Amino acid sequence: MNDTDLLEKLMSFFKEKGYIINNHMDILKIKLDYDDIEVLKKYLNEFQEIQYKKFIVRCLSKRNIKNVSNYLINQYKLSNDNDYRWVVANALLTICDKSLLDSYIEIVLEKKYQTSRQMIVLLLGKIKKVESKKALLSLLDNHDYDVLSQTLNSLNNIIDDEIYKKIKMFISDSNMLIIKKDLILIKENNQLYNLVDIEGFIKLIVREANKGISKYEKMNR
Template sequence: MGRLDKEKLIQEVREKGVEITNINDLMKINMKYRDLVPILLKHLNEVTDESDKEFIVRCLGVKGFVEAAKPLISEFYKSNNVSFKWAIGNSLSIIADEESLPEMIKIAQEKEHGIARQMIVDGLGAFKREDVKSVLVKLLNDDDVVGHAISGISKTGDKDLIKYIEPFITYKIKWIRNEARKAIKKLEKA
């Protein structure tokens, strides 16, 4: 198909009873528009242009749109475009699908995806599970995702993990030092 047929997408959305004035309104949808997920996934599957695909991926980044998680993971593996994969990871971190957690943990540890993994790593902390905590601590040794691993650890609420973050308050990169300080403060309050 190539490019996204925006008029067709708008029409299909309106047929579901959702009144939108333009295509960008789809970036503002929330859980009450869950019945739009199949429409968005259909268009994601039909479109080949990655900038259009990225737009759809970002629309699907809604907490609880769990039916989008598996198709997004599939898209992640099909692409070589780092920014597109990063957007997919961001949407997956927002969706936070427990059922897709094993695939997210797997992607987080696959170094060949480089910085495209960052938001998946960051989002793992929301699951607060021991296996996730272990992966996040291991990822502190991965330069592509270290800052996002620190952020993920801060979301676990586990004070015992502070000792793993402390060495990063003197890290060579300023934003990571700042992330470490912020994470320690957050965990101390947990």
């Protein structure tokens, strides 16, 4: 059975349950019960084309949905498609299952996942644990450029004395010079996913850093 036929079969499943399904996009509106979730997970395994898999992941992207995040983490790790991994990571951010912190940290510290880690880095900023902070500071210290803006964004959410000092050091003139040299070399060797504008990228991370600095200084006036 091809993917088009599978999608028709999935729509029929929801129609038979009494949902109004005029097209596949209506599935996104459904408040899923346990059986719905299990059926969607089954179809996610059966679909072959990435566009269909992305759609099913979006269907499962609901705040606090149960019995999904572990499954999506496995999907993430098994895929070699960076765009698909990003969609899965975005779903994990939406669901926000805070019990899987160790799995999230394992992913964000693995550079082979490139920019698809960005949404999971943002998720760490929502899980205000010592382990989250340690992982985020590691990303900052290592100048992990694929997720640097998101790292600063998350650190801003949990900012304290230590993070404030780290961010101040990070945007020092000497460190910015190192970063600029790094980015020029990385771009020349095509080693960073989707890097186009070095100056724009630097402005972005400085802006994020300054948000955290401003937030901390307001908190401590």
